[in-house]
Structures are given as C-alpha cells and as structure tokens.
Amino acid sequence: MSYGKSVIFLSVLACGILAVSCAGTDVYKDPSAPVEKRVEDLLSKMTLEEKIYQVTQWTYGKNMNANNVETSMKEVSPMIGSLLYRSTSPEYYNMIQHKAVEESRLGIPILCGFDAIHGYKTIFPIPLAQSCSWNPDMVARSCAVAAEECRLSGVHWTFSPVLDVARDSRWGRVSEGYGEDPYLTSEMGVAAVRGYQGEDLSDTTSIAACLKHFVGYSWSQGGRDYQYTEISDQTLWDTALPPFEAAVKAGAATVMSAFNDISGVPASANSYTMNEVLRGKWGFDGLVVSDWGAVVQLMSQGAAADTTEACMKAITAGLDMDMVDDVYLTSLDSLITSGQLDESVLDEAVRRILRVKFRLGLFEKPYIAELPESERFLLEDSRKLARAFAAETFVLLKNEGDILPLSSDRRTVALLGPMADNREDLMGSWNGQGDAGDVVTIREGLEASGMSVKYFGGCPFDGDDRSGFTRAKAIAAGSDVVVVCLGEKKGWSGENASRAGISLPRIQLDFLRTVASAGKPVVVLVSSGRPVEMEEIARHADALVEIWQPGTEGGNAVADVLSGLVNPSGKLTMTFPLCSEQQPSFYNQRPSARPFMGHYQDISKKPVYEFGYGLSYSDFEYGELRIDHESVATDGRLTAEIDVTNVSDTDGQETVLWFIQDPVASVTRPVKELRHFEKRLIRAGQTETFRFEIEPQKHLSYYDGDGVRHLEAGDFRLMAGPRKVSFALL
Ligand code: NOJ
Secondary structure (H helix, E strand, O other): OOOOHHHHHHHHHHHHHHHHHHOOOOHHHOOOOOHHHHHHHHHHHOOHHHHHHHOEEEEEEOOOOHHHOOOOOOOOOOOOOEEEEEOOOHHHHHHHHHHHHHHOOOOOOOEEEEOOOOOOOOOOOOHHHHHHOOOHHHHHHHHHHHHHHHHOOOOOEEOOOEOOOOOOOOOHHHHHOOOOOHHHHHHHHHHHHHHHHOOOOOOOOOOEOEEEEEOOHHHOHHHOOOOOEOOOHHHHHHHHOHHHHHHHHOOOOEEEEOOOEEOOEEHHHOHHHHHHHHHHHOOOOOEEEOOOOOOOHHHHOOOOOOHHHHHHHHHHOOOOEEEOOOHHHHHHHHHHHOOOOOHHHHHHHHHHHHHHHHHOOOOOOOOOOOOOHHHHOOOHHHHHHHHHHHHHHOEEEEEHHHOOOOOHHHOEEEEEOOOOOOOHHHHOOOOOOOOHHHOOOHHHHHHHOOOEEEEEOOOOOOOOOOOOHHHHHHHHHOOOEEEEEEEOOHHHOOOOOOOOOOOOOHHHHHHHHHHHOOOOOEEEEEEOOOOOOOHHHHHOOOEEEEOOOOOOOHHHHHHHHHHOOOOOOOOOOOOEOOOHHHOOOOOOOOOOOOOOOOOOOOOOOOOOEOOOOOEOOOOEEEEEEEEOOOEEOOOOOEEEEEEEEEOOOOOEEEEEEEEEEOOOOOOOOOOOEEEEEEEEEEOOOOEEEEEEEEOHHHHOOEEOOOOOEEOOOEEEEEEEOOEEEEEEEO
C-alpha cells in the first residue's frame, strides 16, 4: 500500500460520507465516557492505514541534535500519530493540530514530544547535578516549570526522566541521569514524574513523562555510546530495573526503549523487558516509544535481516511507537495482510497510544493559546527557582582555611579561565530550547553581586594557545583572590559524547598551575557533565567547587555560593575516580574475594572523592547511631536515629545518607547500599534528629534474577555518616 495524498483524499471523502452515520455514536468524542470505552470505540472505527500512522512518529521543526539529523522534513500527514515537535511556536503547533483534527477522518490529535531533559526554555542544572542536591522537591518543581513552558508551546510529552544508573564516567550520558545509585535514581525519577505530570495529566500545565532508556543502556561496554551491554539477570533486577519500577508505579505515562543490546536481545526487540516485566509484572498500560531509529538499527545489531523482520520483532516485543525510521509505516501493512502478524498486536499498540492521548485531554483541548514568549518563558519565578536549584547542586570539594565564602576583604577577584564568561556551555547538553543569550555567566553573576571583578579568560578550553597565561598571572597577582573557571564544553558530554579519558585538557591544568603560582588564594570552579580527574586540580586549589552545568541562572548561583548568601549543601552522586583507568569506581560494588589485594599496582585504590562526599560552610557532628531493638522480625519495624549538630555559627543544610550492608546472603550483596536519605536545615548551634524506619521487606530484601524478592534472616549493618551499628533480622 502506498500512503500518498490520494489516500488522504479518499479518507477525507469517506469521512464525509460516513459523517451522518457516525454522528451520535462516537463514544470516543464524549469526554464523560470512561477512557477505556473511548479507546475501544475509536479503535473499532480505525482502518489499518490509520492504525499504522498512529504508531508512527515523525519530526517537525528545527533539528536540535546533530546526532539525529533528518534527511528531509517530510510533509506532515494529518493521520500521523506523533511528532517530535522542535519548534517553540504555538501558531505552528495549532496549524498542524488543526490539520490533524479537521482533515483526518477521525480527527485524532497528534501527540507532540520533545527532549526537555533539564528544562525547556528556562534551563535547570543537568540531571546529574540535580541529584547532587538530594532534594527531590526541587527536581519536581523544576520539572513542573518545564512542563508549563512545554505545554504552552505545543509539547505534550517530554522524553525525560533518564533513569540509567551511571556505571562509567567515560559514557557521555551520565550527565543526563541521577548518578550511580538506583535508590536515589528512583526517588529523583518519581519526583520528575510528579513534576511533569502533576496531579492530573489532562491539566493544561501537565505533560507526559517518558522513562528512558529502557533498559540497561548505561552498561555500554567501555562507556562507549550505543554499544552492547552484558548484564546479568540479577544485576538487571537489582540495579537497572528498580528506578523504572518506582517511576511506573508513580504513574509515568510513557517509556522509551533503549538503544542497547541486553545480553543478546536488543532493548527494542526485548519481549522479556517490555511485555513480561513492564506490562506483565508492573501492569504498565501506557505507550512505549522506540529511541531514534532504534527499530531499523536492529539490523545493525544483528537481530534482524531486514526492515520487515525488524518491524516484526519490535512490535511483537511490545514496542508501540516507531520513532522516525518509518519501519512500522512501511512494513506493518504487508506483515498483517499476508497473515504473518495478527492485527491484534497492532491494535494493542494503538490502544496504548490512544490511551495516553485521552489521558492528556488532547481530544478535548487540542489547541493552545497563542501567547507571546514573554508570557510563556523564563518567568521571574522560574528564574528564581533555577537560581536556587543550581546553587543547591554545587558540591564544595575543598575549602582549606575556610577561604570560602569570600570575606569582604577579599572582594577584588581575578576571574579567569574558559568558563568564566561563557554562556553556551553552562547550559550543558540537551539544553532543550534554551538560548545562550538568556544565560547569566559567572562574570555577570559575580559583578551583579557587587564584587570587584577583574575578568580575563586567558585560556581556551583545549588546544595549545598559551598566549594569555602571562597576563592572567599578572592579574592574579594584583587581586585578593583568584577564581579560576575550568571545565568541559557542553558537547563533551551527552549523547554520542563518550571520552576515553576524563581529565580536563592539559592546557587548562597548566593554566591553573600558572595562575596559582602568583601566590594568591585560589578558588577553582569546575563545570562538567561528568566526574573529571580532580587530584591535580585540587592540589593547586585552596577551594574547589564542582558546579556541573548549572543552566540559565548558573552565574547568579555561583555568586550566591561564593559570597555566602547560599551555604553549599550538595553531595556527590557519582564517585570521582583518580583517573579513567581506576573505573569501575561506583561505590555499590560487590565485595572482592581479597578486599585488600588485587587493586591496580600502579595507582592508588582510593577514589579522589567518594559517593556522598560534599562539604558545607557549616560543620556538622554526628552523634551515636541508635536503634530501638537489636533484632527485628520480618514483619516488624526497627527505628534508627542519629543526632546531627551544627557546631558552626552558620546555618546549613545536611543530608544524612543511610546505608545498609547485608554481609552474607544467598546472592552476594554490595558492600553497602543507600536505602534512605533526608535533607534538613540545621540552624547554627542546633541539633536535629534524623530517623530511618526500617521495614525489612522494603529495605533489607533483594531481587534475584527472576525478579523475585528475597528476605533472608541474618546480621545486617546500618551506616549513617561515620557511624555504624549491627542488628539481626530474625
Ligand atoms: C536519541 C536519544 O537517545 C534519546 O534520549 C532522545 O530522547 C531521542 N534521541 C529523541 O531526541
């Protein structure tokens, strides 16, 4: 079958002829009818061609991602199921939606998706940074801002949150996720879903979340993007799946299948993960979209000989919508009419897509108000939130002699380095529709805060141009304090941005050494999308702050932290290894047969900064770790408490991380696992009591490779801050 204009014309004609008989019996048009009834009614009226368009996604608007280059902008069919909508124009959006609603036979609105990964127009810190805030509420609020900006521009669906648990800093996409811990990733993922989807998906300020990449993408071999992933069933269940399970249970509307091949079965053709686990075990009834071109890529992966086989494998594995490669559009018809594929498989995919459209209220409100940008984007409150959130994601790694916050007698600042007056790279990768012109640079932030700033870049991001070094050193020598802004360009992390080494380019390190030799106190700010090698940087710094890629309000947030207006409270959610070769360095590894041996002979075994590390301008002291019983029954509860005192004269926020260790189990467990965390403000001189209610089934059990949870009696260890205590599960 060919899907050309003549078919569209015939469909319109048919609609006209059928219009009289349809009237009055269109349950799907009745907003008061239950969603399932509307779905069935609409599905029963659809032709094979209409169904095939419904499971197809094309792109429309400007191309934001060099990796996803479109060969051509296709004419949008009014029957198309979904568009990757890359314009910010409500007028454009309304135009296309009118076409779908008025020119297609059944008037099914188009579902418009976009990658608002850490903001749409107001850009928030990258997700890896967000996780370092340990503040799910901030995550939710930033997602709510993104949702509103999206919806006002015609985007109903964001391809976020990214729930890939980080495993290797070389993989560029660690910037998009919430770090190396599955529990923290789950909590942040749930918060993101709450923020995007709100109380009710059909609200005009809500958008559908999309959990990605399902599943195991971050296990890419060697940290190289799109590579094969070897994942045992137990690790899949233990580490990769839990964040998805939590976010599905929180009501996420959609899921995206991943690019990777999971131990021999690519994620986009994986019936076990999509049909059995996602649908069967977790009861997910929303849609699964492929990643970009992932269906046709089943051929490159060696899972399909041709597009027909790729189509067959993907759709029968439970992949509902085909993103941009048109494999479904070109293969489904012959597969079904030849009897190779039962139409009920396609029906099920269409059902799931329609369900999401009904839940979003698209049939009732397909169009949007055509508001000017000033009423849609970068509203004052959104900027305020972006500023506060960014400051909360910064991690103070070193602060010798309490050089930070900058005291009033250290207010003449030499501001140096490639990041110091940079807009574009502060946004990080996947910066949505963010404009560099809207970004506050570090220089602008410090100047606006009243500091006397002597700015000079002095050093490029990379290359060999050292011509600015001498002048930079002279400026450093003439100032009270030197702030050196180093880091990665935004394209150095993100998709298809893996790096063999995680050090900053040599020129930046040489620059730091040169300006530090001026003898003034040195504050180093590192802006990066991944953990970078910090050992040498820290050696030349009195104070060191990882500011990640903080987004639109980055410069103001830096000023807030350097001036002491905001007390830093971030803690690392990815280990900073000594060097790339020290990896894997994630904290939650399983114990070695000889824990004190076997490490690389030529480097230290210790990472530079561990998971959970982060300083504050306050000093916190942890009291004894108390438990109310020394043992607990499987159906009982054990309460643990710890007092944390702020022994400084500065108010500060502290996050207590609670870890469990199960030293002996039928399936070996990691050396420790985060099971709970809580962040609180502790006023100067005050004590706060932090509590963890341990529920054995929830906190002490683990998954086996079949997805069955086990709870085994025996000894456990509980850790919080520097304290440890043992207890028994009876
Ligand atoms: C490819 C990326 O892997 C995915 O994360 C993104 O959502 C899609 N392209 C759409 O842009």
